[in-house]
Amino acid sequence: MEQVKIIIVGFGTVGRGLAEVIKRKKDHVKEELGLDIRLVGVADLRGAMVDADGLDIDDALEWKCEIRDIDSLQLIREGEYDLMVETTPSNVETGEPAFTHIKEALMRGKHVVTSNKGPLALYYRELTDLAARSGCSLKFEATVGGAMPIINLIRNNLAGNRILSIKGIFNGTCNYILTRMTEEGLPYSYVLSEAQSLGIAEADPSYDVDGIDTAEKLTILANAVLGMDVAYNSVAVEGIRRITPDALRLALDKGYVIKLIGEAREGKIEVAPRLIPKDHPFALMRGTLNIAEIEADLAGPITVMGRGAGAIEAASAIFSDIISIYR
Amino acid sequence: MRIAMEIELKDIPGQLLGALGPIADLGGNIISIAHQRDRRTPRGTIPIKITIELPEKHLDELIARWHERGITVMQKGEERLKESVFLILIGHIVHTDLKSTIDAVDSTGFAEVVDLTLMMPGIDEESSAGITIKATGKKEMERAIEILEQEAKKKGLLMIKPLEGF
Numbered sequence: 001m002e003q004v005k006i007i008i009v010g011f012g013t014v015g016r017g018l019a020e021v022i023k024r025k026k027d028h029v030k031e032e033l034g035l036d037i038r039l040v041g042v043a044d045l046r047g048a049m050v051d052a053d054g055l056d057i058d059d060a061l062e063w064k065c066e067i068r069d070i071d072s073l074q075l076i077r078e079g080e081y082d083l084m085v086e087t088t089p090s091n092v093e094t095g096e097p098a099f100t101h102i103k104e105a106l107m108r109g110k111h112v113v114t115s116n117k118g119p120l121a122l123y124y125r126e127l128t129d130l131a132a133r134s135g136c137s138l139k140f141e142a143t144v145g146g147a148m149p150i151i152n153l154i155r156n157n158l159a160g161n162r163i164l165s166i167k168g169i170f171n172g173t174c175n176y177i178l179t180r181m182t183e184e185g186l187p188y189s190y191v192l193s194e195a196q197s198l199g200i201a202e203a204d205p206s207y208d209v210d211g212i213d214t215a216e217k218l219t220i221l222a223n224a225v226l227g228m229d230v231a232y233n234s235v236a237v238e239g240i241r242r243i244t245p246d247a248l249r250l251a252l253d254k255g256y257v258i259k260l261i262g263e264a265r266e267g268k269i270e271v272a273p274r275l276i277p278k279d280h281p282f283a284l285m286r287g288t289l290n291i292a293e294i295e296a297d298l299a300g301p302i303t304v305m306g307r308g309a310g311a312i313e314a315a316s317a318i319f320s321d322i323i324s325i326y327r
Numbered sequence: 328m329r330i331a332m333e334i335e336l337k338d339i340p341g342q343l344l345g346a347l348g349p350i351a352d353l354g355g356n357i358i359s360i361a362h363q364r365d366r367r368t369p370r371g372t373i374p375i376k377i378t379i380e381l382p383e384k385h386l387d388e389l390i391a392r393w394h395e396r397g398i399t400v401m402q403k404g405e406e407r408l409k410e411s412v413f414l415i416l417i418g419h420i421v422h423t424d425l426k427s428t429i430d431a432v433d434s435t436g437f438a439e440v441v442d443l444t445l446m447m448p449g450i451d452e453e454s455s456a457g458i459t460i461k462a463t464g465k466k467e468m469e470r471a472i473e474i475l476e477q478e479a480k481k482k483g484l485l486m487i488k489p490l491e492g493f
């Protein structure tokens with residue numbers, strides 16, 4: 001039985017979702033895969049909980065374990081673990097604190113699994129080079145499309161294919177707003193407030209509605225599976241703020257809906273609202289679902305869809321990444 | 328000789344008679360004629376499919392007589408503006424000189440704005456327009472859209488393109 005000691009840095013929605021998943025799936029993974037996954041440390045702004053034999057997850061979720069006065073960097077540098085899960089908030093300008101967390105863990109020969117887009121969208125090559133030099137895995141399926149498999153799908157199941165292009169809907173908030181505007185003929189500002197009160201949009205919605213989130217995901221895909229070497233700030237980005245109910249109606253009259261689309265292929269990487277024929281699979285994505293169409297040289301077009309966000313959904317992608325490192 | 332062709336009539340009274348007259352005058356027979364008054368080409372003309380029986384030596388003369396009456400013969404099976412694309416523009420479309428926006432495409436000679444629907448909400452709010460562009464071929468269409476995109480960018484208009492092809 002192989003033991004896998006995990007620490008979670010950033011114990012919010014996704015971090016806690018992962019703890020929940022580990023609790024639920026621990027026995028199954030032991031029996032089926034011979035992996036003994038243990039949560040040995042958790043760090044947050046509040047402090048850290050540590051137990052080399054494995055924390056009691058129910059207690060950890062309620063912060064009932066002994067709370068040590070050490071910060072996340074100390075845990076990463078001095079803790080005894082095999083793999084760090086990085087789930088602190090994403091920062092698109094500096095990539096911090098995750099960028100430092102990930103480097104510190106990789107330099108110590110620890111595997112890293114993260115849902116944090118910022119550091120990968122900004123420093124993809126630097127981080128993957130560091131991982132390669134350290135002989136560690138750096139996995140980040142959860143950064144793109146939540147539970148929807150795309151990076152591992154391409155790397156594993158489409159191995160040998162050259163990926164010609166990827167396009168899709170990668171932001172549930174924008175998709176929800178555009179769907180409501182189209183179906184109810186409501187103005188952007190009204191639907192945005194509605195989405196905010198439902199918790200679908202943030203108080204400061206710019207990260208989603210200005211296309212930044214989609215651009216980050218696209219940058220990660222371009223680097224990770226399209227063989228491109230691009231930085232986040234080279235993506236041409238247009239969000240959905242200017243979309244009017246009139247525009248949606250004009251489009252509908254001609255048989256189209258408008259969706260915020262991220263598209264990457266050699267020589268082009270762009271986020272923009274696009275006209276989608278009403279019977280196209282992208283047009284059928286209502287609400288917060290994500291979808292992507294991959295064009296591969298041997299396999300042709302492949303379409304995947306799934307839930308793009310949510311604690312358990314993101315944790316699902318992280319959990320699969322963890323298992324894949326040891327399988 | 329039996330000839331099938333497509334001709335285009337102007338939408339004014341008497342054009343159909345004007346088209347058929349010269350056929351009889353030159354000793355020809357009409358085999359079939361398909362005429363849909365409600366169909367329009369992008370140029371606003373009415374397309375007619377016609378099959379006639381005519382001595383070959385008179386064909387050039389027939390076309391010349393039609394020409395005098397403003398009737399054009401399309402080359403068989405070939406419409407000039409084959410490609411069609413629908414786009415949306417959002418912004419201060421009228422205040423940024425709509426005519427020059429359209430002219431940017433029309434003046435190419437290989438593409439035309441054939442349809443434009445404008446919706447203007449209150450003053451100060453941005454307008455929306457649905458635009459159909461036709462072009463002579465795929466390459467020309469790409470070029471026309473590039474030109475319109477530059478024009479839109481210059482004027483601060485948001486242009487929404489279709490998913491496929493661009």
Ligand SMILES: NC(=O)c1ccc[n+]([C@@H]2O[C@H](COP(=O)([O-])OP(=O)(O)OC[C@H]3O[C@@H](n4cnc5c(N)ncnc54)[C@H](OP(=O)(O)O)[C@@H]3O)[C@@H](O)[C@H]2O)c1
Pocket residue numbers: 009010011012013014015043044045046072087088089090097115116117142143146308309310311314
């Ligand atoms: N939510 C989703 O559906 C989803 C899906 C895919 C990817 N992601 C990404 O996953 C990451 C986590 O998302 P989330 O929704 O779980 O965010 P969250 O609920 O805000 O959780 C972030 C956690 O990180 C902690 N934190 C902040 N700064 C820290 C630091 N310097 N050191 C250690 N811990 C720190 C926060 O502590 P405090 O609570 O004390 O501030 C909080 O517990 C983000 O990068 C996000 O973009 C989220």
